Amino acid sequence: MVLGFIKNLPFELQNQIISEYNLRVRELEYLLERKPDKYQWLEDIELVKYLLSLGIFYRRVINPISGSVEFTNRVNRLGVPNVSVGSIKLTPENLKELSTAVQEFERILYRFGLSARFFDFDRIEEFLQNIKELKEKDKYEL
Amino acid sequence: MNYKSPFKDKNLLIWEINNFLEKYGSTLIKHASKISTYFEISCYNYIIKYYENSGFTVQAKNLDKKTQSFKYKLGPLGYPHNFSYFIVSKTYHYRKNPRTFQYEIRHNIPVQSKHDSNIFITPDIVICQNNIVSQTDSRYYQGMRKFYFIPNESLISFAEAKHYNPSPEMIINFIGIVNELMPSLLENPNTHSRPAHIAPSLMVSGKGGGYHTYIIKRSLQSRYSVNIFLGVFSSPAQIYSKYRRGAVITI
Numbered sequence: 001m002v003l004g005f006i007k008n009l010p011f012e013l014q015n016q017i018i019s020e021y022n023l024r025v026r027e028l029e030y031l032l033e034r035k036p037d038k039y040q041w042l043e044d045i046e047l048v049k050y051l052l053s054l055g056i057f058y059r060r061v062i063n064p065i066s067g068s069v070e071f072t073n074r075v076n077r078l079g080v081p082n083v084s085v086g087s088i089k090l091t092p093e094n095l096k097e098l099s100t101a102v103q104e105f106e107r108i109l110y111r112f113g114l115s116a117r118f119f120d121f122d123r124i125e126e127f128l129q130n131i132k133e134l135k136e137k138d139k140y141e142l
Numbered sequence: 143m144n145y146k147s148p149f150k151d152k153n154l155l156i157w158e159i160n161n162f163l164e165k166y167g168s169t170l171i172k173h174a175s176k177i178s179t180y181f182e183i184s185c186y187n188y189i190i191k192y193y194e195n196s197g198f199t200v201q202a203k204n205l206d207k208k209t210q211s212f213k214y215k216l217g218p219l220g221y222p223h224n225f226s227y228f229i230v231s232k233t234y235h236y237r238k239n240p241r242t243f244q245y246e247i248r249h250n251i252p253v254q255s256k257h258d259s260n261i262f263i264t265p266d267i268v269i270c271q272n273n274i275v276s277q278t279d280s281r282y283y284q285g286m287r288k289f290y291f292i293p294n295e296s297l298i299s300f301a302e303a304k305h306y307n308p309s310p311e312m313i314i315n316f317i318g319i320v321n322e323l324m325p326s327l328l329e330n331p332n333t334h335s336r337p338a339h340i341a342p343s344l345m346v347s348g349k350g351g352g353y354h355t356y357i358i359k360r361s362l363q364s365r366y367s368v369n370i371f372l373g374v375f376s377s378p379a380q381i382y383s384k385y386r387r388g389a390v391i392t393i
Contacts, residue, residue: 004160008167009174047152054159059347059375061170064177064305067184074187075212078202082211085176085183089211098173101166108158112148120376122307122349138147 005057013060020056025049027124039128041135048131055119055127058109063116066102069095113137178305179216182266185303185345185374186249189267190228191382192340192390193247198230203246215250218264222251222274222290229272232337243337245298246270252291253300255322262291263322265300269339272296297323299339299393307348308372313358316344320368327367327393338392341367345381349373367393 006014028048032039042048072083072090083090090098109115113134121127148155173180194200204226206213215225231244248268255261273296276288300323302316320342321328327342349355349372359370369391371381380386 005163008171013174013177044149044152047148050152050156051148060305061174061177063347063375064180064184065170065173067187068173068176068180071183071187074190075202078200080202080205080210080212082209083214084206084209084211085179085214086216088173088176089209094169097166097169101162101169104162104166108155108162111144111158112146112151112155114148116376120349120373122355135149138149 005053005061009061017056017060020060021053024052024056024124024127028052028128031124031128041132042128048128051114051131052127054109054114058105058116058119062102062105065098066106069099069102179214181305181347182249182303183214184378185301186247186267188345188374188378188381189247189269189301189340189343190230193230195382195384195387196232196338198232198337201229201231203227203229215248218250218252220250221288222248234336244272245339246272248292252289253297253323254291254294256294256325257322259294261322263319265319265323266303267301268292269298269300270296271298294323299324299342301340301343301345304344304346306346308346308355310354310358312346313344313355313362313370316342316368316370317362317366320366328365330367340381341369341391341393343369343371343381345371345374347373347375349376363391367391 006017009017028045032042032045068083068085068090072095075083076092076095081092109118118130118134121130146154190200202212204213204223205211206226212226213224215222227246227248229244229246231242233240233242235241246269248270249266250264251268251270251274252262252264253268253270255263270292273293274290275293276290300319302319304312306312317328324342355372359372362368362370369381374381380389
């Protein structure tokens, strides 16, 4: 499922994302095998894997781009029109395009109750806890 | 906004994300090769924001003469005079006598070691006095080009950006850089003069493995004048927030 996000990304970045995803999936499967009773509430494992891949994509691709947009906005406020990063030039035109992309991605996440905090975890147990909390919230709010 | 549940509307979530990728995929791909640089740029921005929120005035300097753009330096190679940087300044009124302090915030410039003048380290971000030295030394770059660096006495502080999940080793390795560049901060923690500067900082995008990483961060910050910022991905404001200023160690 993670491959849907990364086709056409540079090879090195693809490799980093795939290896993080595979590592997390292995951890998840190991945990579910060892503690099936504790995670009985997890009905849809495919959804967990999808959210995992979404989180990795957010952290590794969208978030740094969002940071560069913020930096360029700062520089623009100081009266400087563009930022050059090697061969890439961040102009007001392509900044608008990037900024819209970041906002659109975050809007989708927000609509589904997902945020940067939701995706910020170290151990897979933490991520499952975040999912559990979101599921609990769902019961009452939707 | 019409809120949805990923559990009940999974197909809608997948459909929205696929639509997003179809619409913006090519835009993102154009920038994907610079992702790790963009994280560094974000951290550079947080440091600038920290100074701005501490009452400093910020100016962009050394813009490209033709295009007027801010030229970001991607690595330690490249002459500093070909790249842009920021100047931060703050004025204090000592019995009506104003005195202005001015510093440069640069990125990817080698800094001379405190222990050995022939050793240079390149932190991602450097806060320094306006004093970059150049020399031609046949031992560096085979004598083919000039070697630029910041002399150790002009170094004010520095920061390292890591787009990873932190490991204990990564955090502790940072102390090695502090020891090489600013060893006094390992001996006399929390002494600072006016104006206060952010102490050497490690900024890590990942949050780290819970309790162990947390106690390493707490222990290092209590022993030395350093900041260990973890989880910068989800809470960047820990670096620059006006309301959490007390939690940031200054020198």
